[in-house]
Amino acid sequence: xxxxxxxxxxxxxxxxxxxxxxxxxxxxxxxxxxxxxxxxxxxxxxxxxxxxxxxxxxxxxxxxxxxxxxxxxxxxxxxxxxxxxxxxxxxxxxxxxxxxxxxxxxxxxxxxxxxxxxxxxxxxxxxxxxxxxxxxxxxxxxxxxxxxxxxxxxxxxxxxxxxxxxxxxxxxxxxxxxxxxxxxxxxxxxxxxxxxxxxxxxxxxxxxxxxxxxxxxxxxxxxxxxxxxxxxxxxxxxxxxxxxxxxxxxxxxxxxxxxxxxxxxxxxxxxxxxxxxxxxxxxxxxxx
Amino acid sequence: xxxxxxxxxxxxxxxxxxxxxxxxxxxxxxxxxxxxxxxxxxxxxxxxxxxxxxxxxxxxxxxxxxxxxxxxxxxxxxxxxxxxxxxxxxxxxxxxxxxxxxxxxxxxxxxxxxxxxxxxxxxxxxxxxxxxxxxxxxxxxxxxxxxxxxxxxxxxxxxxxxxxxxxxxxxxxxxxxxxxxxxxxxxxxxxxxxxxxxxxxxxxxxxxxxxxxxxxxxxxxxxxxxxxxxxxxxxxxxxxxxxxxxxxxxxxxxxxxxxxxxxxxxxxxxxxxxxxxxxxx
Amino acid sequence: xxxxxxxxxxxxxxxxxxxxxxxxxxxxxxxxxxxxxxxxxxxxxxxxxxxxxxxxxxxxxxxxxxxxxxxxxxxxxxxxxxxxxxxxxxxxxxxxxxxxxxxxxxxxxxxxxxxxxxxxxxxxxxxxxxxxxxxxxxxxxxxxxxxxxxxxxxxxxxxxxxxxxxxxxxxxxxxxxxxxxxxxxxxxxxxxxxxxxxxxxxxxxxxxxxxxxxxxxxxxxxxxxxxxxxxxxxxxxxxxxxxxxxxxxxxxxxxxxxxxxxxxxxxxxxx
Numbered sequence: 086x087x088x089x090x091x092x093x094x095x096x097x098x099x100x101x102x103x104x105x106x107x108x109x110x111x112x113x114x115x116x117x118x119x120x121x122x123x124x125x126x127x128x129x130x131x132x133x134x135x136x137x138x139x140x141x142x143x144x145x146x147x148x149x150x151x152x153x154x155x156x157x158x159x160x161x162x163x164x165x166x167x168x169x170x171x172x173x174x175x176x177x178x179x180x181x182x183x184x185x186x187x188x189x190x191x192x193x194x195x196x197x198x199x200x201x202x203x204x205x206x207x208x209x210x211x212x213x214x215x216x217x218x219x220x221x222x223x224x225x226x227x228x229x230x231x232x233x234x235x236x237x238x239x240x241x242x243x244x245x246x247x248x249x250x251x252x253x254x255x256x257x258x259x260x261x262x263x264x265x266x267x268x269x270x271x272x273x274x275x276x277x278x279x280x281x282x283x284x285x286x287x288x289x290x291x292x293x294x295x296x297x298x299x300x301x302x303x304x305x306x307x308x309x310x311x312x313x314x315x316x317x318x319x320x321x322x323x324x325x326x327x328x329x330x331x332x333x334x335x336x337x338x339x340x341x342x343x344x345x346x347x348x349x350x351x352x353x354x355x356x357x358x359x360x361x362x363x364x365x366x367x368x369x370x371x372x373x
Numbered sequence: 374x375x376x377x378x379x380x381x382x383x384x385x386x387x388x389x390x391x392x393x394x395x396x397x398x399x400x401x402x403x404x405x406x407x408x409x410x411x412x413x414x415x416x417x418x419x420x421x422x423x424x425x426x427x428x429x430x431x432x433x434x435x436x437x438x439x440x441x442x443x444x445x446x447x448x449x450x451x452x453x454x455x456x457x458x459x460x461x462x463x464x465x466x467x468x469x470x471x472x473x474x475x476x477x478x479x480x481x482x483x484x485x486x487x488x489x490x491x492x493x494x495x496x497x498x499x500x501x502x503x504x505x506x507x508x509x510x511x512x513x514x515x516x517x518x519x520x521x522x523x524x525x526x527x528x529x530x531x532x533x534x535x536x537x538x539x540x541x542x543x544x545x546x547x548x549x550x551x552x553x554x555x556x557x558x559x560x561x562x563x564x565x566x567x568x569x570x571x572x573x574x575x576x577x578x579x580x581x582x583x584x585x586x587x588x589x590x591x592x593x594x595x596x597x598x599x600x601x602x603x604x605x606x607x608x609x610x611x612x613x614x615x616x617x618x619x620x621x622x623x624x625x626x627x628x629x630x631x632x633x634x635x636x637x638x639x640x641x642x643x644x645x646x647x648x649x650x651x652x653x654x
Numbered sequence: 655x656x657x658x659x660x661x662x663x664x665x666x667x668x669x670x671x672x673x674x675x676x677x678x679x680x681x682x683x684x685x686x687x688x689x690x691x692x693x694x695x696x697x698x699x700x701x702x703x704x705x706x707x708x709x710x711x712x713x714x715x716x717x718x719x720x721x722x723x724x725x726x727x728x729x730x731x732x733x734x735x736x737x738x739x740x741x742x743x744x745x746x747x748x749x750x751x752x753x754x755x756x757x758x759x760x761x762x763x764x765x766x767x768x769x770x771x772x773x774x775x776x777x778x779x780x781x782x783x784x785x786x787x788x789x790x791x792x793x794x795x796x797x798x799x800x801x802x803x804x805x806x807x808x809x810x811x812x813x814x815x816x817x818x819x820x821x822x823x824x825x826x827x828x829x830x831x832x833x834x835x836x837x838x839x840x841x842x843x844x845x846x847x848x849x850x851x852x853x854x855x856x857x858x859x860x861x862x863x864x865x866x867x868x869x870x871x872x873x874x875x876x877x878x879x880x881x882x883x884x885x886x887x888x889x890x891x892x893x894x895x896x897x898x899x900x901x902x903x904x905x906x907x908x909x910x911x912x913x914x915x916x917x918x919x920x921x922x923x924x925x
Contacts, residue, residue, distance in 0.1 A: 102556045106468050109460035110477060113530075116523065117480055120487075120495055142699075143917055144692035171390055178387035193391050195644060196398040202580025202640035203401065204611050207633045210408075210618070211401050224713055235397060240577065242394070244532060247570050251539040267380060278539075282570065285535035289528060289577075292486030298587055299615060307714045309695060318711055323488040327587070330494050331828045333692050334850040334919055335857070344491045351486040355479070428818050429801060497831065502838035509841055510795040510823040595800065595825035606823055616827050619716030620802025 124348075128341025136342060141309050144333045145325060150343055152311040154350075156226060156319030157295070159312065160305060161354070163230025164237055164294050169287075171234075172241035177271060179242070180249035181257075194246075201239035208236050209303040217304055224318035229305030233297060237290040244289065248282020249275060284362050291354055295347060298323040322347045405634045411627035421631060427597040429617070429625040436632055438599045442514065442607035443636070445600065446589065447582040449518030450525060455575055457522075458529025462571075463559060465530075466537045478534065485527035493591030496520045501592055508604040512594035515603040520588050525578035532577065536570020537563060569651070576647045580640050586611040610636050682902055685713040686720020686733030687804070688828070689847070690887050693750070694733055696914045697906050704905075708898070717804055721745065724890045730899050732890040736804035746895065747888040748903050751920035754848035754884040755805055756871035758833070760840045761860035765789040768864055774813050776843060779821030784841060797835050797844030798822035805829075808885050809845055837861050848881075849873055849919020877921045887920060 139149035175193070183190040212232030222228040252275050260270035276283070306318035309325070320328075326343050329336030412421075412434070424433035461481065465474045496516060505511030540563055548558040564571065594606025595616065608616075610632045618629055684694050691714050698710030712733075715723075720732030724745060738747050757773065759765060765788055768776070775781045776794055785791045798820050799806040810817060826832045829846045836842040837859050848871055851863050863871040866882055875881035895903050905911065912922040 099555045102559065103468060106460045106464045109457045110464040110469070113457065113461055113484075113526065114477065114480060117484060119499075120491075123495060123499060124491070144695055171393070174387050175391040175394065178384070178391045182384045182387060189388070189392070193394050195648075196395045198576065198580075198644040198647070199637070199641050200394065200398050200401075201577055202584060202637075202643065204584030204586065204614075204633065204636055206584070206586045206611050206614050206618075207401065207405070207637065210630075210633070211404050214404060215400070224711075238394070243573055243577070244535070247532075247573050248535065248539065251536070251570065253541070268383075281538045282535045285531050288482045289485055289531060292482065292527070295486050296488040298488055298490050302714065306711075307691060308711050310709075310711075318713070323490060326488060327490045328688075328692070330490065331830045332688050334830070334847075334853050340494070344488070347488065348483060348486070351483060352479070355482050355486075426818075497834050498838060501835070505795075505839045505841075509793050509839060511839055512824045512835065590827065591831060594823065595827075596822055606825075608825070616800040616825075617802060620718045622718065 121348075124341045124344050128338055128343070128345050131338050131342030132345055137346065140311065141325075144336070145309065145329050145339050146333065146336050150322070150325060150339075150346065152309055153320050153322050153325045153343070154346070156305065156312055157321040157323075157347075157350070159226045159315055159319070160230045160233065160301065160321055161291070161294055163227060163315065164233040165290075167231065167234040168237045168241055168290065172238050172286075173245060173283075175238075176242045176245035176249060179246045181267065181271065181275070194243075197239040197242050200235070201243060205236065205297055205300050208232055209300040212300060213303040222316065224304070224306035224308070225316045226305050226312055226319050227315045229301045229319075229321070230315075232300055232304045233294050236297070236300065237294055240290050240293060241286045244286030245279065245283050248279030248286075251282070252278045280362060284359060287358050287362065288355055291358060292351065295351055295354075296323060298327050302327070322350070402634075402637070405630055405637065408630040409627050409634055411624055412631050413627075421628070427613075429621065429628065432624065434625075434628045434631075436610070436635065438597050439608050439610045439613055439632070440635065440639075441599060442517075442593070443583060443609040443611070443639075445514060446517040446521055446593070446607070446609055447579060449514070449603070450521035450582045451575070451579060453518065453522035454526040454529055454578060458526045458574075458578070459533055459564070459571070461526070461530035462533035462537055465534050467559065467563075478531075481527045481530050484523075485531065489524065489585060489587035490591075492520055492524055493588035496588060496592035504604070510594060510606055512592055512606055513604045514593065514600050514607045517589045517593040517607065517609065518603070520592050521582045521585060524585060524588060525582050528578040528581060529571075529574050532574025533567065533571045536567035536574070539570070540566045572647060572651060576644065579643055583636060583640060583643075584611060586615045590615055680707055680898075681709045681711060682731070682898060683711045683713070683729045684720075684731045684733055684889070685715050685723045685729040687717040687735040687887070688714045689735040689753070689804075690733035690750070690889075693887070693915065693918045693920065696917070697902075697911055700911065700914065701902055701905055705901075710902070716802070718802065721890060724892055727892060730891070731895075731903070734804075734888050734890055736807065736885050737888070738890065742890075745890045745892060747890045748895070748907060749886045749888050749923050750906055751887045751915045751918075751922055752876055752884050753887055753920050754871065754873065754876035754881050755808055755845055756848045756851050756883070757843065757845050757864040757866065758836050758851050758861045759843055759864060760836055761862050762840050763789055763862070766864075767868075770813065770867065774815065777813070777815065777821070778819050790840075792841040795824060795839050795842040796820070796822045797824045797826060797832055797842055799832070799845070800825050800827050803827075804885060805845065805847070808883065812883050833859065833861060847919070848876060848884075849921075853919050873919065873921055884921075886923075 136149040138151050140152055142148035179190055216222050216228035216231050256274055260274055301321045302324050307320055308318040309320045312319035322343055326340050329340035420434050421436045424435040426433055426435055465478050501511040501516055504516055544562055544566055545558050548562050589609050590612040595608045595612055596606040597608045600607050614629050621629055691712055694712045698712055701710055702708055717734040720734050723729035724732030772787050777796055782794055784794055824835055829850050832844045832846045833854050836844045852873055855861055865871055869875055869881050876884050915922045
């Protein structure tokens with residue numbers, strides 16, 4: 086990657102492009118710092134070990150967010166335990182087991198693209214009607230996790246498939262010539278090569294899952310108690326932030342504090358995901 | 374190479390799993406159509422475009438201003454987010470030294486995970502008052518475009534960056550051997566080579582912008598009207614559903630489902646458009 | 655192998671649901687108004703502490719959802735943030751507290767009071783600049799609530815307006831959105847819950863509460879019934895409450911929870 090920088094930038098147009106790129110990066114970074122500073126100035130003092138380990142009191146204005154943390158982690162776990170195997174399997178099928186003009190593959194790709202674009206509020210309404218009412222799960226973390234899995238699946242599949250598709254065909258042919266089975270070629274050659282796209286998809290999926298509010302309010306609910314099982318209703322962090330900032334008087338500080346905790350959680354989960362995908366796809370074959 | 378027994382079995386079960394995606398989509402469509410029934414019988418569907426305005430209590434359900442608002446907000450957001458997202462991708466891939474690139478990518482991932490309600494809060498307490506100073510009411514189409522741009526930028530940036538990373542090194546070595554400028558190599562070789570991934574990312578970002586609810590609800594002003602300028606207050610379809618679903622019954626509720634259906638159809642149209650674009654290149 | 659796992663899962667799901675419903679005898683479910691929900695949460699927690707083994711689950715969804723769920727038996731009680739209409743008299747309602755509604759302006763706005771006629775004129779778009787009512791030369795940004803909210807219905811009812819008459823520049827969903835909108839716009843006017851507005855004003859948020867008909871907008875004035883714009887917060891049940899539901903309602907209407915009600919900036923009602 087850094088090899089690119091060996092390009093001698095003497096032309097004027099190169100300088101202009103470089104300046105624009107750096108400017109954009111600066112603006113983005115600047116915005117992030119602004120947002121973070123805004124959140125920290127209003128909520129940092131709330132964040133403490135107690136905040137993370139106690140239950141909320143007075144509708145969340147006092148006390149902590151422990152039940153919300155647990156609910157969020159349970160929902161995330163359900164979402165990704167369902168979505169990652171299913172998503173990866175589908176991406177592999179689409180990329181490796183179908184012919185280029187296969188109608189069923191086209192139908193599946195089309196459905197996935199549309200599903201990725203369906204508004205979150207529709208997923209909330211659908212998830213509530215299908216998982217909570219029709220399947221009888223009621224307001225539960227399970228219903229929330231399954232609905233989120235539906236939302237995250239298209240993102241995972243499309244980015245993984247794009248990653249696999251970008252791997253040149255001669256690699257597959259070379260593998261076949263060497264007598265590798267499809268599965269071995271996938272495991273040692275193709276998946277590692279597609280790793281950047283797989284990870285990007287996972288990051289986007291995790292981000293999306295943690296950020297969803299309306300969907301979870303309709304499916305896993307509003308209850309702020311520590312959930313006893315995955316069939317219990319539970320409030321995730323995003324819903325808690327929404328309630329504290331939009332509904333409860335005097336909840337602003339706790340809302341920003343919770344938002345900071347959510348960001349930290351995002352960092353941790355992302356870091357874990359990167360570490361895991363690096364390990365499992367450890368035998369990376371770089372382009373150099 | 375004839376497929377072995379296990380391979381056939383593997384292929385079949387994968388196909389089954391993959392088809393669940395189609396099944397899910399069909400299920401969602403059926404659900405929306407079923408809930409919209411009430412509003413479309415007896416040719417009432419005409420009132421979605423003919424009514425004087427959106428006054429559910431009076432049986433008037435003109436969706437046009439909100440549809441327009443949704444499209445304008447999305448287009449505006451894309452106009453900002455796509456160039457900047459691509460620039461960010463180029464930054465991480467080619468311009469930044471390794472440690473800075475890693476940090477910046479982590480920053481993008483963080484931005485991607487911030488809940489819409491936090492963006493909305495920031496928009497409501499920081500952005501809208503700023504715009505108010507220029508032109509009241511502040512809560513406006515412009516605010517919606519800006520907040521949406523910020524929200525979809527990480528998607529564009531991260532997917533484009535991943536796509537750029539898969540571009541083989543020999544592509545640009547050839548360019549370098551020919552004595553091309555860095556700008557030419559990046560813009561005319563690297564980006565086009567990564568276009569599948571980039572288009573996929575832009576598509577994802579577009580539909581994300583179309584479907585965003587919470588943040589836009591907090592900053593767009595939510596007045597049902599055709600905007601005369603970007604400083605006018607607008608209501609997008611998703612915000613409308615969020616605001617009114619809890620209090621709607623019968624025909625009103627069905628009309629909200631019709632607007633959900635409409636949005637989903639717009640998504641279908643965009644996906645088809647994306648296919649056409651890909652095919653042309 | 656995978657198929658048999660799937661089949662096993664499908665069979666076990668109903669079993670899990672059954673064991674969940676078996677606990678229903680000791681569980682109360684409340685759904686409805688998001689205004690009442692935080693109060694219901696606090697009430698529920700204290701009730702759980704005093705009655706170990708009982709669970710009180712609160713879900714949001716809006717007043718209409720609360721009414722529908724109570725009627726259909728999906729919830730033990732519905733939370734509604736207004737008095738019941740005549741067509742809803744088949745349900746039993748129990749008042750928990752009162753909540754007043756006040757007009758708020760930005761703190762920097764020099765206008766100290768507005769007559770009812772002026773408020774109507776502003777909200778119908780006839781007056782569009784603050785200088786007409788003695789303020790600065792600033793366009794008025796009218797903030798209105800979205801359709802269906804009880805706050806809106808109360809406001810329209812008191813000022814004898816119909817929904818299409820209102821010409822707003824910003825439409826909001828929740829109280830806090832209204833407060834944050836007005837506090838960020840020197841030319842804004844809106845209406846929100848009195849308790850919330852009082853708290854924010856004391857907390858330093860740049861808003862101020864306008865008196866109506868000369869009566870100052872304070873929680874105290876709602877309590878002594880001199881403030882004209884107020885609404886009850888109620889719990890509704892399908893039939894007159896019995897058993898656990900009755901115990902909970904009795905608890906929620908008792909003096910023991912006045913502090914919780916006041917904590918939410920509502921006004922307790924003596925029973």
